[in-house]
Amino acid sequence: MESQLSTQMLISPMLIIVLILSVHTFAQEDMQFIYNGFQGSINKLHVDGITTIHSNGLLQMTNHSQQLSSHAFYPHPVIFKPSRLSFSTTFVFAMVPQVHNISGHGIVFVISPTTNFQHTLPSQYLGLFNNSTNGRSSNHIVALELDTVQNLEFKDIDSNHVGIDVNSLKSVDAASAAYYSDKERSNKILLLNSGKPMQIWIDYDEVEMLLNVTLAPFRDPKPSKCLLSKHLNLSALLLDTMYIGFSSSTGSEAASNHYILGWSWNQTGKAQNLDPDKLPPLPQNKQQKLLFRNIVFVVLLIVVILALLGIAAALWFLWRKKYRELLEPWEKEYAPHRYTFKDLYVATKGFKNSELLGVGNFGKVYKGILPSTSRQVAVKLVSHDSKRGMKEFVEEISSMTRLRHRNLVQLLSYCRRKGELILVYEYMPNGSLDKILYGKDNKSKLSWSTRFNIIKGVASALLYLHEEWEQVLLHRDVKASNILLDAEMNARLGDFGLARLYDHNNDPRTTYVVGTVGYIAPEVTRTQQPTTSTDVFSFGMFLLEVGCGKRPIGKQSDNDDEDFFLGDWVYDCWKRGEILTASDPTMEDDYQEKKLELVLKLGLLCLHPKAKERPTMRQIVQFFNGSTTLPEIPSDYDIDSCIFFEEG
Known part of the structure; x- marks a missing residue:
């Protein structure tokens, strides 16, 4: 009996030692990895929120949903101890806005002690923090943000920047998105939400305590000059074991599809190069294809109707005389910026007083719902100022439709009828x-x-x-x-x-x-x-x-x-x-x-x-x-x- 007990007491410590050595060996084996696409990775990544992996291996972080977060992390912890703090990583990403050049926040590469982000907030917090945790030194989070919305609360430099974050969304260093062209020997601006794939490299040197960030268009070689270079002592920021991955979120207005096409990581040297030919393609815009088909169908239908009805169609247009607009030849180049008078007439219920929002010095403003999209708008009737040329006025209206700022009422379009201009704006529910x-x-x-x-x-x-x-x-x-x-x-x-x-x-x-x-x-x-x-x-x-x-x-x-x-x-x-x-x-x-x-x-x-x-x-x-x-x-x-x- 005593012999058996002694044997069991010897075996138990040995098992513990074996388990410790096994865990250590497993961590060493996990010092590098590469994903040329994420096919079959649904069980090899820790994902939550609205993150999805397409059948072709495309990792989609966000969609057009509002006020939601997403995360995708490498499932095993990575050891960050002295002599193992250096790392090299690269990934290819794309941000495809729902509305051209208008995004719903950005993507963040994260080094975090946990993969549990259930108490974080979307929108400007990017699924990393909330209003009480942002800025805490106990977060032990180091991140790189690819941000497409300027937030004055966090002192963002602009609405198209790359920032290095430490425990807070107030970046310790940031720069407008750009890359150095070795061929032209100059910096070139990159628009993060252009819908085009881009590649980013993040390299940390433990000896020099230097974090370098480099950005370039997809398929371009890594530039010789980096975008950001920041001295950071990661040994004072990171715990011994950390998780690495991505976080993203959507806001309350315009949204974007955020994608990760491939990812490579290495702690013993340079990260392996991603194979561009193996990375999954971005999905085609199904809405545009459907819209094109609908346009072709409508055009063909109109041609058939005009051919068959002839005089009846002409009489119908005369009957709809009240919808007639004024469109001069010089104005055709601005046609994409116009709504039809008919749509605006229907939207405002014939400009009824019941839809009147207010009367100012320069015209009446009506609430409307566009029949084609069910979008709420404010429609303003303005008498044309005869002191200015109509062509000049329309040119300025066309220019102002390009204004994009979160604190401006967006001028959506216009229509012209006789001596009257009709301007269409975003609808503001709380009024003036x-x-x-x-x-x-x-x-x-x-x-x-x-x-x-x-x-x-x-x-x-x-x-x-x-x-x-x-x-x-x-x-x-x-x-x-x-x-x-x-x-x-x-x-x-x-x-x-x-x-x-x-x-x-x-x-x-x-x-x-x-x-x-x-x-x-x-x-x-x-x-x-x-x-x-x-x-x-x-x-x-x-x-x-x-x-x-x-x-x-x-x-x-x-x-x-x-x-x-x-x-x-x-x-x-x-x-x-x-x-x-x-x-x-x-x-x-x-x-x-x-x-x-x-x-x-x-x-x-x-x-x-x-x-x-x-x-x-x-x-x-x-x-x-x-x-x-x-x-x-x-x-x-x-x-x-x-x-x-x-x-x-």
């Missing part, structure tokens, strides 16, 4: 800001955080119009009634009826004053020459409007006979050292004093009578982001010289 700001029953929706988010959104939109788009676009009518609110109460700058386009480094051509009383910069009536500074002046009045809850001009109260000028009043409060007394009393204590003071003081700076003394929109955005300190209001500032003019 002024109706909530001045409505007695709606102010409860405007907490301080909502107001500040609206202000930052409008500032971002104006910066895009002034500096970041292909041309300079002056809005010339920034005010609360032209700020629309989407379903999530995000600001959308709209109503471009007075806007002017011109090339960078040129001046706009105009010979008359337009705008709204209280928002027009004083120099405009003298020079009749609007500039970006005139938009800044209007934005300054808008800041005071939102912060104080009062219109720029009018009466202080129903019993007050004296004219009230909001700029004068806030300026007087500032001179007394009591600028916060100008704030909207309906906010009560629901505001941050420093931010509210920033908004009111910045409003006064934007109203400076001298255009050159006003900040630019870029500086304004920097003030809001905290990257630049707001200067003091100058002592020679004289608000009384800000004379307001009526609309021209």
